[in-house]
Amino acid sequence: MSILVNAQTTFIVQGITGREAVNLTRECLDYGAGAKIVGGVTPGRLGREVHGVPVFDTVAQAVAHHGGPIDGSVVTVPPAFTKDAVFEAIVNGIKLIVIVTERIPRRDVAQMVELANMHDARIIGPNCLGIIVPDVIKMGGIGGPAKDAAKAYSPGSIGVISRSGGMTTEMSSTLTAAGMGQSTAVSIGGDAIIGSSYAELMPLFEADQQTEGIVIYTEPGGRMEAQLAEWVAENNSRLPIVAFMAGRFMDEMPGMSFGHAGTIVEGKEDTAAEKIVRLAEAGITVAEEISEIPALIQAKIDERIA
Amino acid sequence: MRFYEYEAREIVRRAGIPVTEFGFATTPDEARAAAERIDGPTVIKSQVLSGGRMKAGGVQFADTPQEAADHTVDVLKIEIGGQMPRGVLVDTKADVEQEYYAGVVWDGTAKQPVIIFSPIGGIDIEQVAEDQPDKVGRRHISNLLPLTGFEAKEVIASTGVSGSELNKLTPIVTRLAQLFIDNDMTLAEINPIGRLRDGSFVALDAHMEMENEARGRHKKLLADLGVGDEETREAREPTPFELAGEAVDAEDHRGVAGNVTEFDGNLGLVIGAGGGSLTLFDAVRAHGGKPANYCEIGGNPSVSKTCGLAKLVLQKPGVDKIAVMMSIVSNTRVDIVARGVIKACLELDMDPAEKIAIFRIPGAWEEQGFKILDAYGVEYADRSVSMHEAARRAVEKIGTSG
Numbered sequence: 001m002s003i004l005v006n007a008q009t010t011f012i013v014q015g016i017t018g019r020e021a022v023n024l025t026r027e028c029l030d031y032g033a034g035a036k037i038v039g040g041v042t043p044g045r046l047g048r049e050v051h052g053v054p055v056f057d058t059v060a061q062a063v064a065h066h067g068g069p070i071d072g073s074v075v076t077v078p079p080a081f082t083k084d085a086v087f088e089a090i091v092n093g094i095k096l097i098v099i100v101t102e103r104i105p106r107r108d109v110a111q112m113v114e115l116a117n118m119h120d121a122r123i124i125g126p127n128c129l130g131i132i133v134p135d136v137i138k139m140g141g142i143g144g145p146a147k148d149a150a151k152a153y154s155p156g157s158i159g160v161i162s163r164s165g166g167m168t169t170e171m172s173s174t175l176t177a178a179g180m181g182q183s184t185a186v187s188i189g190g191d192a193i194i195g196s197s198y199a200e201l202m203p204l205f206e207a208d209q210q211t212e213g214i215v216i217y218t219e220p221g222g223r224m225e226a227q228l229a230e231w232v233a234e235n236n237s238r239l240p241i242v243a244f245m246a247g248r249f250m251d252e253m254p255g256m257s258f259g260h261a262g263t264i265v266e267g268k269e270d271t272a273a274e275k276i277v278r279l280a281e282a283g284i285t286v287a288e289e290i291s292e293i294p295a296l297i298q299a300k301i302d303e304r305i306a
Numbered sequence: 307m308r309f310y311e312y313e314a315r316e317i318v319r320r321a322g323i324p325v326t327e328f329g330f331a332t333t334p335d336e337a338r339a340a341a342e343r344i345d346g347p348t349v350i351k352s353q354v355l356s357g358g359r360m361k362a363g364g365v366q367f368a369d370t371p372q373e374a375a376d377h378t379v380d381v382l383k384i385e386i387g388g389q390m391p392r393g394v395l396v397d398t399k400a401d402v403e404q405e406y407y408a409g410v411v412w413d414g415t416a417k418q419p420v421i422i423f424s425p426i427g428g429i430d431i432e433q434v435a436e437d438q439p440d441k442v443g444r445r446h447i448s449n450l451l452p453l454t455g456f457e458a459k460e461v462i463a464s465t466g467v468s469g470s471e472l473n474k475l476t477p478i479v480t481r482l483a484q485l486f487i488d489n490d491m492t493l494a495e496i497n498p499i500g501r502l503r504d505g506s507f508v509a510l511d512a513h514m515e516m517e518n519e520a521r522g523r524h525k526k527l528l529a530d531l532g533v534g535d536e537e538t539r540e541a542r543e544p545t546p547f548e549l550a551g552e553a554v555d556a557e558d559h560r561g562v563a564g565n566v567t568e569f570d571g572n573l574g575l576v577i578g579a580g581g582g583s584l585t586l587f588d589a590v591r592a593h594g595g596k597p598a599n600y601c602e603i604g605g606n607p608s609v610s611k612t613c614g615l616a617k618l619v620l621q622k623p624g625v626d627k628i629a630v631m632m633s634i635v636s637n638t639r640v641d642i643v644a645r646g647v648i649k650a651c652l653e654l655d656m657d658p659a660e661k662i663a664i665f666r667i668p669g670a671w672e673e674q675g676f677k678i679l680d681a682y683g684v685e686y687a688d689r690s691v692s693m694h695e696a697a698r699r700a701v702e703k704i705g706t707s708g
Contacts, residue, residue, distance in 0.1 A: 079519070080522075103519045104519065105490050105517050105519045105520035105523075106412060106492070106517060106519075107449065107487065107490055107517075107520070109417075110412075110417045110418060110419075110449040111449040111450060113417045113449075114417070114418070114448065114449045114450050115450060118450075141636065141637065142636075143636055144635075144636020144637060144669070144670055145636070145670065148636050148669060148670055149636070152634060152689075162581070163581065164579075164580055164581020164582070164584075164633075165579075165580075165581075166578075166579045166580065166581055166582050166604075166632075166633040166634065166635070166636075167581035167582060167585065167633055169633070169634045169636060169669075170582070170585075170633040170634050170693070173634055173668075173689055174692070177689070177690070190580055190581070192412070192414055193412065193414050193417050197415070217581060219581065219584060222414045223414055223415050224414070224415070227415050244585075246581055246584035246585040246588060247584035247585075247587075247588065248588045249587055249588055249591060250584075255540070256540060256542075256567075258565075258567070258583070258584060258587075258600060259580040259581060259583055259584040259602065260580045260581070261518075261519065262414075263584070288592070289589070289692065289693075289694040290585070290692055290693060290694065291692040291694060291695070
């Protein structure tokens with residue numbers, strides 16, 4: 001099992017004719033069982049093909065061509081057009097939207113999320129690499145070309161959630177090297193406002209019988225880690241969690257942003273030090289180094305079983 | 307991006323919120339002219355981006371235009387929070403009976419803006435929230451529905467404010483929320499709103515921050531206010547080294563080789579990507595190393611950009627060696643980064659084997675990359691060496707002193 005996507009998931013790529021999107025389409029088609037990419041959308045390019053995927057002017061055309069509802073969309077259009085593309089996807093019945101685009105103003109993101117909530121749809125990102133179920137499907141650029149993704153990711157029982165796309169792969173590769181596979185890895189995006197936070201994905205992992213433990217990558221900035229700590233305290237979760245906190249040096253540099261747009265330290269609650277305390281209070285182990293993660297999560301899983 | 311108070315005041319005024327008569331001055335003569343126009347007692351306020359103006363002597367009171375000019379001479383000389391003032395705000399000394407607080411910020415958890423109001427203004431709102439939580443009202447607003455006014459009314463009424471006070475404050479707070487939305491602000495605060503002796507309400511001080519990513523769609527406002535594209539308005543001004551890093555990154559549009567921040571250590575860093583750089587910078591420090599800089603490579607930059615960044619770091623005074631490290635790459639090509647950093651060494655007549663303490667970038671095109679590094683005798687590592695271990699090896703080579 002997995003969360004969010006599986007071998008049957010159908011999706012489209014909005015902005016499919018862009019350079020990055022063409023590569024991403026190839027990667028997803030090649031990986032695992034081969035993603036069911038049922039169409040691409042670029043206005044004005046109706047009738048073209050990208051790696052055999054038919055291109056449409058509108059999402060509605062893609063849905064009509066498919067002959068039924070489409071599960072998801074990967075959105076790779078420039079920041080100024082992203083809100084329109086996401087609204088179009090939601091209104092046309094798409095329930096899972098992965099937004100790859102960076103540098104979208106947060107008001108636009110907040111509007112997309114609010115519309116998604118009204119339509120029972122879910123957004124992952126923006127500024128993310130997407131979702132991967134090892135050996136089955138990847139939706140987005142996560143892990144890169146199929147052969148590189150296959151090197152880093154392996155099937156197993158650990159759920160991975162990360163604010164950094166690259167670190168999703170680094171952590172998963174470390175788990176794989178230690179013989180621990182992943183149930184699903186989700187790059188949730190590095191912006192201040194994102195579609196799905198740790199706490200918003202936890203119920204899905206909780207319900208996934210394959211998942212036995214969670215590994216998260218965290219950064220300074222925002223309240224997302226505090227929200228996770230609250231969720232864990234309130235829900236008596238069966239899943240042990242190990243976190244890695246990067247950007248500890250930023251605590252000495254308030255008001256400056258490093259790495260991702262969402263990392264700016266604006267208040268006391270935003271700092272790495274404060275977050276580490278909160279996570280620890282909720283029973284979440286904070287690793288000092290990535291290489292410690294496999295042993296830490298294994299020990300916590302063993303503890304639960306014993 | 308933070309606005310100066312005089313700019314924030316102008317934004318508030320344009321939104322239709324009453325403000326006291328004010329002027330911006332960069333010279334004593336301009337301050338005198340503004341005070342003459344105000345025609346009454348004035349307050350001279352230093353225009354800096356940091357707080358703590360009152361304590362530093364950056365706020366002075368003047369009864370006459372000449373006094374306003376004299377105070378301006380003094381205030382312009384005072385450095386506050388490491389910054390010299392851009393000018394002074396010459397403001398009407400208002401006859402205030404009561405002060406209120408109103409602000410709008412993003413709530414990243416609820417993913418909606420939240421309006422905050424308190425009938426206790428003029429002081430730090432965090433403090434009020436701690437001491438008298440029932441005197442602070444909060445309410446989220448929809449991202450999709452238009453603001454109609456009842457939202458602000460509810461927040462204000464929840465703090466016990468009623469009568470004509472409520473009815474006069476509601477449009478002010480509604481307009482504040484509207485300007486927050488219209489201008490892509492991340493913070494819009496009026497503290498305080500003053501009720502004057504004549505019963506009118508005016509904004510007495512304002513604090514505004516606009517989201518950097520949205521600057522492109524507010525070109526007219528920024529031009530009207532005289533905010534240049536080059537003004538980052540970060541917590542501190544960029545150094546020449548950081549500006550040189552920006553120039554390297556701007557060389558072409560392929561990928562990123564920039565986001566340089568200057569530190570004063572001896573180990574130069576050529577690192578990436580976003581999360582990888584944060585992790586590696588911490589890792590170097592955790593092993594006692596002293597980074598000379600922070601930076602980010604990502605999105606497969608050209609050889610020439612990578613070379614430019616590496617040269618900049620190699621030439622930074624005090625840098626003995628560089629460490630070239632990233633988390634596993636899938637988009638950026640290992641061989642391109644390898645080519646870039648070796649080219650940088652060679653062009654500076656430096657031996658890559660000696661200058662590059664370690665190269666740890668696993669991932670796409672790594673075989674080709676490692677072949678190049680082999681040819682120049684550079685120590686490298688694949689994914690079997692952790693990011694922290696790579697950082698440890700780099701620190702070991704350079705020593706922890708210096």
